[in-house]
Amino acid sequence: MPKKATALQRKIRILVAKPGLDGHDRGALVLARAFRDAGMEVIYSGLLPSPEQVAQMAMDEDVDVVALSLLNGAHMTTFPKVKKILEKKGGGGIVVVGGGIIPEEDKPKLLRLGITGLYGPGSSFEEIVEHVRRRVSKERRKE
Amino acid sequence: MLRGGKDAYWGKKARSMVEGRSKRGTLYDGRAAERARKGLEQWEETVYREWTEGHPGRGGDFQTASGIPVKPLYTPDDVADYPSQGFPGVYPFLRGIYPDMYRGRLWTMRMFSGFGTPEDTNKRLKMLLDHGETGLSIAFDMPTLYGYDCDHERAHGEVGRCGVNVSSLRDMEVVFRGIPLGKVSTSMTINAPATVLTCMYAGVAKKQGVPTSQLRGTVQADMLKEYIAQKEWAYPPEAHLRLVRDLMVFSTREMPLWNYISISGYHIREAGSSAVQELAFTLADGFGYVELGLEAGLKVEQFAPRLSFFFNSTMDFFEEIAKFRAARRIWATVLREKYGVKDKRSLHMRFHTQTSGASLTWQQPLNNVVRTAIEALAAVLGGTQSLHTNSYDEAWALPTEQAAEVALRTQQVIAEETGVPNVIDPLGGSYYVEWLTEQMEEEAYKYFDRIDAAGGLLKAVKTGYLQREIAENSYRLSKRVEEGKDSVVGVNKYAKAEKEPIDTLKIDFRAQRAQMKRMATVKRERDEAKVRGALAKLEKAFENDDANAMYPMLEAVVRYATLGEVMGVGRKVWGSYKEPMIL
Numbered sequence: 244m245p246k247k248a249t250a251l252q253r254k255i256r257i258l259v260a261k262p263g264l265d266g267h268d269r270g271a272l273v274l275a276r277a278f279r280d281a282g283m284e285v286i287y288s289g290l291l292p293s294p295e296q297v298a299q300m301a302m303d304e305d306v307d308v309v310a311l312s313l314l315n316g317a318h319m320t321t322f323p324k325v326k327k328i329l330e331k332k333g334g335g336g337i338v339v340v341g342g343g344i345i346p347e348e349d350k351p352k353l354l355r356l357g358i359t360g361l362y363g364p365g366s367s368f369e370e371i372v373e374h375v376r377r378r379v380s381k382e383r384r385k386e
Numbered sequence: 387m388l389r390g391g392k393d394a395y396w397g398k399k400a401r402s403m404v405e406g407r408s409k410r411g412t413l414y415d416g417r418a419a420e421r422a423r424k425g426l427e428q429w430e431e432t433v434y435r436e437w438t439e440g441h442p443g444r445g446g447d448f449q450t451a452s453g454i455p456v457k458p459l460y461t462p463d464d465v466a467d468y469p470s471q472g473f474p475g476v477y478p479f480l481r482g483i484y485p486d487m488y489r490g491r492l493w494t495m496r497m498f499s500g501f502g503t504p505e506d507t508n509k510r511l512k513m514l515l516d517h518g519e520t521g522l523s524i525a526f527d528m529p530t531l532y533g534y535d536c537d538h539e540r541a542h543g544e545v546g547r548c549g550v551n552v553s554s555l556r557d558m559e560v561v562f563r564g565i566p567l568g569k570v571s572t573s574m575t576i577n578a579p580a581t582v583l584t585c586m587y588a589g590v591a592k593k594q595g596v597p598t599s600q601l602r603g604t605v606q607a608d609m610l611k612e613y614i615a616q617k618e619w620a621y622p623p624e625a626h627l628r629l630v631r632d633l634m635v636f637s638t639r640e641m642p643l644w645n646y647i648s649i650s651g652y653h654i655r656e657a658g659s660s661a662v663q664e665l666a667f668t669l670a671d672g673f674g675y676v677e678l679g680l681e682a683g684l685k686v687e688q689f690a691p692r693l694s695f696f697f698n699s700t701m702d703f704f705e706e707i708a709k710f711r712a713a714r715r716i717w718a719t720v721l722r723e724k725y726g727v728k729d730k731r732s733l734h735m736r737f738h739t740q741t742s743g744a745s746l747t748w749q750q751p752l753n754n755v756v757r758t759a760i761e762a763l764a765a766v767l768g769g770t771q772s773l774h775t776n777s778y779d780e781a782w783a784l785p786t787e788q789a790a791e792v793a794l795r796t797q798q799v800i801a802e803e804t805g806v807p808n809v810i811d812p813l814g815g816s817y818y819v820e821w822l823t824e825q826m827e828e829e830a831y832k833y834f835d836r837i838d839a840a841g842g843l844l845k846a847v848k849t850g851y852l853q854r855e856i857a858e859n860s861y862r863l864s865k866r867v868e869e870g871k872d873s874v875v876g877v878n879k880y881a882k883a884e885k886e887p888i889d890t891l892k893i894d895f896r897a898q899r900a901q902m903k904r905m906a907t908v909k910r911e912r913d914e915a916k917v918r919g920a921l922a923k924l925e926k927a928f929e930n931d932d933a934n935a936m937y938p939m940l941e942a943v944v945r946y947a948t949l950g951e952v953m954g955v956g957r958k959v960w961g962s963y964k965e966p967m968i969l
Binding site for chain 2: 263264265266267268269272273275276277285287289290291293315316317319320321344346347363364365367368369
């Protein structure tokens with residue numbers, strides 16, 4: 244029992260990533276700071292990694308969460324790609340959340356794939372941080 | 387400014403903004419200021435105090451979006467020792483660059499558009515021309531902006547998503563089909579591949595029988611701000627600056643009406659900077675390009691009239707107006723004082739404005755019509771030469787035709803119904819606006835001094851100094867909204883639980899498939915040996931720093947070498963670039 248409690252309380256490690264051809268890093272940089280201020284260990288991917296590189300970074304850094312940000316309209320290709328490569332690499336337990344400019348009608352498909360959050364500009368830090376925490380603790384209970 | 391080293395000018399200027407102010411002439415004589423001060427003191431001690439003691443007010447910290455604290459009231463006393471405002475069309479152009487401003491000609495209504503295939507964009511451009519738009523402005527998709535062809539692995543899923551895809555001259559021919567290039571002016575938001583797109587535009591003109599000397603338009607080609615804010619580069623900064631230099635020299639000779647750099651604060655602001663930072667970093671970039679042109683052996687008078695600016699207009703109404711006014715005065719002053727420019731046209735800061743995309747909310751999207759209208763009004767009161775107004779649905783997707791039309795109509799309402807364009811610089815002389823203009827200027831000069839002392843722009847970009855300044859400010863702004871210190875209607879105030887769905891523009895994979903098909907045809911039909919020969923010549927030019935790469939590039943482009951092939955030569959010669967960690 245005590246071991247499980249530690250696992251649940253362990254600091255959340257989160258990779259904030261911008262996969263694909265998209266230099267709009269304002270949201271990613273702001274969220275990286277917000278996650279850090281919320282007590283998480285934050286790793287930032289830098290710009291322009293491929294989905295493959297993002298998944299590899301997540302595995303190498305042994306993160307709990309990958310937070311994807313895209314504002315270029317390519318989320319329907321790129322987000323699922325990251326998720327799929329993660330699963331292939333044995334990172335199926337890594338929580339994947341996403342955000343950016345995501346039209347309503349795209350959301351159901353992403354949610355079905357287990358990519359949640361899908362926050363847009365103007366969302367509150369509190370809500371986003373809470374979402375990440377909730378998903379991580381749910382995942383950790385499975386451990 | 388570009389390469390740094392402590393230049394005494396910036397430090398002196400920053401100090402003299404405050405100390406030597408009255409030497410620049412005064413706005414009010416001593417007696418008027420004295421009267422105002424006495425009146426104000428009396429008013430504050432009696433009327434204002436009595437009132438506020440009984441009325442606690444809204445509370446909160448009253449400050450501009452840049453964090454400059456503001457008083458409840460401004461009087462002549464606040465601006466008494468400020469320099470006189472001068473007149474429109476007269477140095478230093480605080481009140482406007484033309485003597486008649488909008489009484490002569492309204493600003494150009496230039497709506498940025500582009501999506502999907504070249505055919506889709508061609509149709510939208512013609513629609514906008516039919517609706518009374520007076521200048522074209524093209525948005526490109528991400529693969530084009532980064533210099534990859536539509537069939538590149540990295541382009542998958544991104545073709546035509548947030549702009550039109552142009553992978554070769556053939557695509558460009560379709561974008562401008564039926565649009566006479568000798569009669570329109572075209573702005574292209576393109577940076578890393580700006581040289582290539584300029585060659586393509588010249589290539590289309592050639593096919594239409596229009597001489598390059600008649601081509602009017604703009605490429606953004608502002609690579610400094612790419613490293614500072616927009617972050618769409620292909621090569622290291624030195625390589626891109628060399629290409630900008632080649633573009634300046636080539637255009638000066640061959641395309642004298644081409645505005646080859648649009649020095650852009652827009653993206654710096656969208657990335658989260660303050661108005662002060664937008665002003666300071668953009669103008670610093672401008673001085674950087676002046677130095678780049680001088681290094682290339684051009685005279686300032688040869689290229690300064692071809693430099694234009696591009697600013698953001700967002701929600702702090704008066705601060706934005708002050709920013710525009712300050713920008714004009716700084717540009718003219720520094721060009722004359724530091725770079726010795728005398729020719730009047732070279733001192734003119736001409737600028738385009740776009741309303742702020744980052745100010746739009748996905749919640750209650752129709753409110754964005756109001757935001758855009760207010761921002762557009764600020765740009766007009768600030769004396770902009772051209773204007774793009776955003777569509778209300780852009781926090782959701784690319785604009786639908788209807789949303790784009792409302793955005794254009796917003797400008798037309800300001801132009802035709804409000805009476806605002808009838809008087810030049812109508813807010814000139816407002817104690818608050820004049821005071822704020824001077825504040826913006828002071829802060830900008832302080833930044834110039836800091837950037838120069840930090841080793842100049844190139845170094846400030848490579849160490850991440852400017853990027854970090856912006857990221858810090860952006861986080862400050864977000865936290866202020868989060869803590870309720872700043873309000874956003876429909877987001878942290880007057881929010882509604884239910885969503886208001888709107889129709890959005892859908893981009894499917896049709897564009898990618900169509901583009902890949904055309905790419906295959908282009909490659910099949912072109913003379914392969916000639917393409918290879920042209921690319922080999924281009925490689926030699928890239929390797930020789932003294933060559934001008936534009937000439938061999940134009941040859942490669944008109945032989946239908948693709949965008950990715952041309953950009954690929956540079957990738958081979960110069961490699962790519964990884965930015966410093968900003969966190």
